[in-house]
Amino acid sequence: MAGVNIADEISALCYDHYRTKLPKQGQPDTSKEWTLMAAVIQVESTEGKTDIRKVVAMGTGTKCIGQSKLRKTGDVLQDSHAEIIAKRSFQRYLLHQLSIALSGSQDCVLVPGNDTNKWMLKPGVSFVFFISHTPCGDASIIPMLCLEDHLCPTSTAASEVMPLLCGPNPSNKRKQAACAHNSNNKKMKLDGSNQETEPEEKKESAAFIPEPIDVFRTGAKCAPGEAQDRHNPGVDYHTVGVLRVKPGRGDRTISMSCSDKMARWNVLGCQGALLMHFLQHPIYLSSVVLGKCPFSLQSMERALYSRCKNVSGLPKGFQVHTPQILQSHLQFPHGRDALRKADSARKLVPCGAAISWCAVPHQPLDVTANGYKQGTTKKAIGMPQSRSHICKVELFHAFLHLLENLSQEQIPESLRELKTYYEYKEAALSYQEAWRQLREQVFTSWIRTPRDYLNFS
Structure with a gap:
């Protein structure tokens, strides 16, 4: 099955x-607002059967x-970008799932590992990450190509994006084909295997791929200590490959861009320190699938x-894990591009609310705004009812509750005689060593949350 078809199925x-x-x-109120969406899809593969x-x-x-x-x-939820909400919901x-496994049930995605008190994914289970738009930061710095005085992104779904960004009827078919390259010339499966195909126009169109004349902009700012953006006209506007910090409206954040956080997941995993x-x-x-949007495989990689x-x-x-990267032809209906396409005169602002959902039996849904449950008043801040289920302290308490229901033999030695959230995270020694190596070798300017904000219990 062609990769774009799998990507379309995932996005649908x-x-x-x-x-x-x-x-x-x-x-969002689609008359004036847009939002972004991300999700984790569990894939169970059995030989001879449909996934x-x-x-x-x-x-x-x-x-x-x-x-x-x-x-x-x-x-308080520090980062409410869709990718981070989805990842915390996944945790x-x-x-x-771990609580089910520890209770002795067979109906979960975890099976006993080789080491005592360790668990691993059941054979055939994998997870796909879907994003409705390229993640903010480095992955969104996408080259623009000039074709007949129109701008076109390099894209695996260029034939679909073309009418939106390049005009409805480019006259030179060879130039149009030049936009559609990279993964469009491969057949892919979600397990990462691929098979090369040779389009008829591939060799002919290659000679017509023009040089980029500009890049799509990202609002994320280069982190202190990194090479800064040059802000020169055209392709030299941004510095690529550097750590970036998410913008705040009049208030500086210490949240790294989604591109940076996803790169970290590809070394440390998505489970976080506690579950480790x-x-x-x-x-x-196993894979990252994007909805229809400006896209460059090279930028994503x-x-x-x-x-x-x-x-x-x-x-x-x-x-250093390398997930397969695919793009769908299907556009998220509540995204900025889709809403502008429907009404170009419409003035749109980002939706202020965030929704988290996960497949758990108790209170799977959470709607937040400004880091707290939507509708929280200033007086209620600090009270349990104001908290999102995926904020740090709530996930920590859920983890502690799991430990309370275990026998002493079921609790790993690394978790004994600890008190604070910081101590529990630091005690995950292999995870912290991997994080140290990544910071010292590549992400030297990563902004870490001050310890004062992690010492709760």
Whole structure:
């Protein structure tokens, strides 16, 4: 099956889940607002059978809390970009799956690992990450090509994007074919295998690929200590391959861009430090699928893993993972580009709310704004009812609750006699060593959350 068809199936699954499972509360008012969406899809492959795919975590959102609004109690959501909401929702799902495994049930995605008190993914289970738009930061610095005085992104779905960005009827078919390159010339499967195909116009069109004349801009700013943007006209506007910080409206943030965070996941895994106490190996994403949007495979590869490829000295089980990257022809209906296409005169702003959802039986949904449950008043801040289920302190308490229900023999030695969230994270030694190697070798300017904000219990 062609890779673009799999990408379309994944995006259609996510769009359907968004439409049918997420509440209207928290979704944008499409007369004036847009949002972004991300999701984690669980894939179960059995030999000779069709893959079973289901959404297990989803997030929407576009906002980020400024540094002055952070709290030392861990009860505010610092980063509400869709990718981060989806990833934290996925961690909540994995925590639930671990509780099922530890209870002795066979009906979960984890099976006993080789080491005592360690678990691993069941054979045939993998996870795909879907994003409705390229992640902010380095992956969004995309070259623009000049074709007949129009701008066109390099794209695996260029034939679909062309009418939007390049005009409806480019007269030179060979030039049009020049936009559609990279993954469009491959047949792919979600397990990462691919088969080269040779389009008839491939050799002919290659000679007509023009030099980029500009790049799409990203709002994320270069992190202090990194080479800064040159802001020169055209392709020399941005510096590529550097760490970036998410913008805040009048208030500086300490949140790294989604491109940077996803690159980190491709070395450390998506499970985080707490769950690593119980896992034999990190949990990596097998594939990353994007919705229809300006896109460059080269930019995505550079942002998500190429800049980390020479990291060495990683602990056993950790690696520089290279997920397959695919793009769908299907556009997210509540994204900025889709809404502008429907009404170009419409003035749009980012939706202020974020939605998190995960496949857990108890309170799977969460709608937040400004880092707290939507509708929270200033008086209620600090009270349990104001917290998102995926904020630091709530995920930590869910982890502690899991430990309370275990026998002493089931608790790894690394988790005994600890008190604070910071101590539990630091005690995941292999994870912290992998993170240290990544920071020292590549991400030297990464802005870390001050320890004062991690010392809650």
